[in-house]
Amino acid sequence: MGFTNLALTLGLLATTLSSPAHAQNPTGTLYTDKATNITFSTWSIPASQSSESQASPLTFGLTLPSKALETDATDLIGYLHCSSPTGWCGISLGGSMTDALLLVAFVDSNTVKHTLRYTTEYALPAAYTGNATVSPIHSDVSEDSFTTIVHCKDCLHWEQKGSSGRASTSSGQMDLAYALSSEKLVGAAGCADEARFVRHSQQGTWIAFLDEGAVAESYRDWVGLTREGNNGC
């Protein structure tokens, strides 16, 4: 399925399922990335009714180690497709902006940069100081969107200055959240961990149900596709 079709299908799904009036918790839709052949469980945020664009503003996908439904995984391979190439987009791996690990991506000179952030309050999140790393696998930048696939090691448990938490993949569900802004970052050309974001124009939360499509026997092979990052740090 081409990405447009995928986005539309998922957009419709998410429109139905993410509205508070239909508070259900959908399992993701399978999507295989053509460049890497990695299969993800994906969730797309529906296009806003006020927006002229019919495209989803953000799709997040993940794949987890093969035993993640039995034993809590500590890492994931994440897929992020965002319609904000001039700004940034991000995912909270704990379902809220505060007290959860935030994975943020943005484009600088046609390169996708990544930064892990953490905050205990609703203010610019600073760089995460805990033990987690993001390694790029593949990225793609176009005029109206960008895509990035990363291995996020130790990203499913977090601890910083006495605040801690974790995702429990063995529970079969994860609290997730997203945010994005098309406003330019301050310091995008420097170290990604020091770049300053303008507050998001769009954000939201959802509960992702994990099923067999979210775990993969090939997970370790896919982790082997990671390459050197270029975060300008």
Ligand code: HEM
């Ligand atoms: C200058 C930077 C930022 C400011 C001032 C800020 C502020 C806020 C505020 C006030 C809220 C509460 C809901 C609202 O009234 O809109 C919120 C929600 C949220 N923010 Fe941020 N934010 C910033 C950056 C970020 C970043 C980099 C992320 C990365 C993922 C993020 C993720 C979220 C999410 C997922 C929510 C919704 C869930 C929740 O309420 O916890 N924010 N933000």
